[in-house]
Amino acid sequence: MPNPMPLIFVMLFSLLVALLVAVYPLSPNLSVYRPELLCLLVIYWIMHSPHQIGVGIAWCVGLLQDLVEDGVWGGHALALALVAYISLMSYRRLRSYSISQQTFWIFIFVGIHQLFVNWVQGLSGYAAPARYMVISAFVSAVCWPLLVLLMFLLLRRHRAF
Amino acid sequence: MLALLALAIALIYSKTTWLDGVRQRLVDVTVPIYWLADIPGDIGRWSQDRLASKVDLQEENRALRTEVLVLKRKLQQMAALTAENTRLRQLLNSADTIEDRVLVAELIGVSPDPMKHKVMINRGTADGVYIGQPVVDAYGLVGQVVEVGKHTGRVLLITDSSHALPVQINRNGIRLVAEGQGNLFELQLRFVSSTMDIQEGDLLVTSGLGQRFPPGYPVAQVEKVTHDPGKPFATVTARPMAELNRNRHVLLVFDRHSMQDEPAAPASGN
Numbered sequence: 036m037p038n039p040m041p042l043i044f045v046m047l048f049s050l051l052v053a054l055l056v057a058v059y060p061l062s063p064n065l066s067v068y069r070p071e072l073l074c075l076l077v078i079y080w081i082m083h084s085p086h087q088i089g090v091g092i093a094w095c096v097g098l099l100q101d102l103v104e105d106g107v108w109g110g111h112a113l114a115l116a117l118v119a120y121i122s123l124m125s126y127r128r129l130r131s132y133s134i135s136q137q138t139f140w141i142f143i144f145v146g147i148h149q150l151f152v153n154w155v156q157g158l159s160g161y162a163a164p165a166r167y168m169v170i171s172a173f174v175s176a177v178c179w180p181l182l183v184l185l186m187f188l189l190l191r192r193h194r195a196f
Numbered sequence: 197m198l199a200l201l202a203l204a205i206a207l208i209y210s211k212t213t214w215l216d217g218v219r220q221r222l223v224d225v226t227v228p229i230y231w232l233a234d235i236p237g238d239i240g241r242w243s244q245d246r247l248a249s250k251v252d253l254q255e256e257n258r259a260l261r262t263e264v265l266v267l268k269r270k271l272q273q274m275a276a277l278t279a280e281n282t283r284l285r286q287l288l289n290s291a292d293t294i295e296d297r298v299l300v301a302e303l304i305g306v307s308p309d310p311m312k313h314k315v316m317i318n319r320g321t322a323d324g325v326y327i328g329q330p331v332v333d334a335y336g337l338v339g340q341v342v343e344v345g346k347h348t349g350r351v352l353l354i355t356d357s358s359h360a361l362p363v364q365i366n367r368n369g370i371r372l373v374a375e376g377q378g379n380l381f382e383l384q385l386r387f388v389s390s391t392m393d394i395q396e397g398d399l400l401v402t403s404g405l406g407q408r409f410p411p412g413y414p415v416a417q418v419e420k421v422t423h424d425p426g427k428p429f430a431t432v433t434a435r436p437m438a439e440l441n442r443n444r445h446v447l448l449v450f451d452r453h454s455m456q457d458e459p460a461a462p463a464s465g466n
Contacts, residue, residue, distance in 0.1 A: 054229060055233045057308055058229055058230050058233045058308045060230070060234055061306075062441060063310040090198055091198065094201075098205075103229050104308050104309065105312075105314065106309060106312070107206050108205050108206060108209040109201075109202040109204070109207075110202075110206055113199055113202035116198045117199060158206060158210040159358075160358055161311045161312050161357065163309075167310070
């Protein structure tokens, strides 16, 4: 990698933006449609540089999200670590897919993420109805091509796939 | 490993109180992110304030003047009524109700999870805010402070599914318990017997029995009473009076107990 510093900078910045999106004030009706940008970004960065980003970093990012969102601590950490593990196992296959196939897989991934987050939230009695999870996974999946395009423009120099 | 660790943290968090101290300390660290996320909204409001036309301002000014006039008229009667109330209370040998002091706080964030009804405010221990402090707005009870940092705090709304509070019907003084349902526009009343005198449109006010909320603040209006012969209790839903989804400013109420503890807390208004 010719110039690694900017890449780390872009990574941190994108995660910060995703964290802001995660807490951006929306009315309860709208926040059902909030995309899980942090989850998408973790998957994206694992596909981009699987040797730098691992389950540990995903876990830390998830815990940070838990702390900021004031949910049950460990919920997002658990879900993001699992999603990171699955995407680490399958990043070669994911890279070779077309965008539409990737989008479908992202739908499944975010669905798994939501399932675990929701299960942990349920420990303190805040379980959401199942349709919220499906909506969230769907909106996130729709955001995936946009994210890939945006990152493609941002990271032309560091292109990996 | 990490998954197990996360699970352990989740269990400790939800089943024990060991992490409460850390949570309190982290409020000041995490809430600024909400403040940062709110900046676009702030800019919008700022430009709306600055770029309002003269005609609009004059119009608003006129409306406010009319409102002040109407409120002042109500206040004239209020003075006499308060005096009368105090006299009657003295006759009954009961304690005087002291007017509560309040502190204005601004909302800086709302909980991102639609199921969780919590808001962040820009006041903390530095302003004398304490855990369990009641929060009201111009129309009724909003909730109570559950976590407080130095300059920020989190307020649990009365509609959160983990919140319940003692209320009474303003019309006849019947005491009830109002439970949050995780819906911003609905509270449910528990254990309403089928024979109880409760009607649609009844105003529910805080009863002060929980030792948490001062008595007499409007909480909700009864919206629907359903009697089901097969069930021991009637199903009663009420709509919160406070504008939980759109207020920007809330009032922190210092009740009597805390006034003795924290006399130095700054307060504005009455």
